[in-house]
Amino acid sequence: MTVSMRGQPWLEAKATRAVMAALQAAGGPDCARFVGGCVRNSLLGQPVDDIDIATRLRPEETMAALQAAGLKVVPTGLEHGTVTGVSERKPYEITTLRRDVETDGRRAVVAFTEDWAEDAARRDFRLNALYADAAGMVFDPTGGGLADAAEGRIVFVGEAETRIREDYLRILRFFRFQAWYGRGQPDATGLAACAALKAGMAQLSAERVSKELLKLLAARDPRSTVRAMAETGVLGQVLPDAQPLNLFEAMCGLTGDPVLRLSALLPADEGAVVRIAGSLRLSNGMRDRLAAAVAEGPVVAPDMTEAEARAAIYRLGRGAFEDRLTRAEAAGGDGAALRRLAAEWTPPKMPVGGRELVRLGLKPGPETGRVLKAFEAGWIADDFPSDGHEGRLRAAMASPA
Known part of the structure; x- marks a missing residue:
């Protein structure tokens, strides 16, 4: 099957053509191909953010080729064969074809190769092992990537357990790609491998895990994927304190914010949340x-009065109020009116301070703070009136400590 991406804006861009021309000038017409997300997303009609290129050139040859063409070069990962070329201020990550020599579940020792099939064999999923030449012609070394992309399947390259043991982060990536690109049930073989090897994720750095988890939660609708994670025990491996999914599933229907979706998976306890974070x-x-x-x-609730909402916004700040309101809506209720209020109302500044108390005869000292706090509480309770401040100050001064 012949498939072409010709006409893609990023493919035809002057900056992209300049990078590919520089590489081809050094290594010939078949020395470099686009790979991974830019090819996959183009085939799926989704936005392309990053452009990755695989090349037969060695890193030093890549650098020399780019420099000869007057392009900026950044040696971002030479030990793994990666160089970043910058063309018209846009970065292009260019990596020499590789094969794994040794892996430990977190990182790999690689050797360079000139074989496209060897490079494809070390990638995670078949739809990520698609390549395209400078003209947009697509190559599918695994023989299954094009069909997987078309049918919404996330299938490991080769043996699923082998791919996972090379890097246990691929368990989370399996679910992340399922959430973003999968249709229907996850691949049974891949799912079983993830369940069997989930304990291996314990050796991953927390930063890699949280980054992948937040990307997963940013998918349009990750609910079925997160259910599969819970059923296989993968979610419990990543979040041992994960809560039942009721609130999370309702939250996903309200917002695409991955932080709020994560919040719905965590205990409603500040100390526990700080510890997990x-x-x-x-x-x-x-x-x-x-x-x-x-x-x-x-307490923020969809049925609170506008005066109660203004008091909560004043004390919490708009951001925390809106987050609490969304959590409350997920538990049941419509907070649209309060959300509009939060967007439109600007909390006023405290209308009095120490100067006013001095004018009323109170000497500066610890009592000043107590009186101002008592005044503020009454001012908030009265829904932020713009007058009558002196009377409230006198009442606060007269109130017991």
Whole structure:
């Protein structure tokens, strides 16, 4: 079967043609082919973000070819044969054809080759082992990649267990690609291999696991995939504290935000969330967001009054309020009106401070903080009035400590 990607904008772009021309000038017309995601996504009619190229040229030859053409070169992974060429400010990752010499489940020792089939044999899934030449003609060395892409199958190259033992992250990648590109039930052989070898994921770095998990959760509808992960025990291997999927499945119907979807898989306990975020090596910002969604504080519910919502927004901040509202909606209810309020209402600044208290005769000291806190509580309870501040301050001063 002859398949062509001719006409793809990224393929015809001047920057892309410049890179391929530089490589071909050094190694001949068949020395370089596009590979992986750019080929797969083009065939599936999906956006192409990154362009990867495989080449028969050795890394030093690739660098020399690019430099001879006046293109910028970044030696991003020479030990694995990878060079990044920059053409018109766009990066192109170019990797010498490889075969695995030794693997330990996390990383591989590779040897360079000039055999396209050997390079394809070390890749993870058949639909990721598709290549295309500079003209867009597609090559399918495994013999199953084109059919898999067309029919929505995620099938390991060769023996599934062998591919997984080379890198246990491929278990999560199997589910991630199923969520993004699969149709129907996951491949039974691949699923069984993932279930059998899931314990091997324990040796992976937390950063690699969390990155892959968040990519999976960003798929349009990952619900059936996450159910399969739970049934095989893979989800429990990645998230030992994973909760029943009811809230997660409802959340997926409300938002595509992978952080909120992850939140729905975690316990509704701030301390547990902080601990899990640490074990996954999530960023501080993501950890704090996940924690704020379940921390103690104002309860957010779709049926709360607008005054209660404004008070919660003031105390929590808009972001945490909206996250809590989405979690509450997933549990049941319609918060559309409160979401509009959160988008349109700007929390006012505290209208009084220490100066006003001094004018009323209160000397600066520890009492100042107590009085201002009492004033703020009353001001919030009264729904942020714009006047009557002096009376509230006097009442706060007179209130017991």
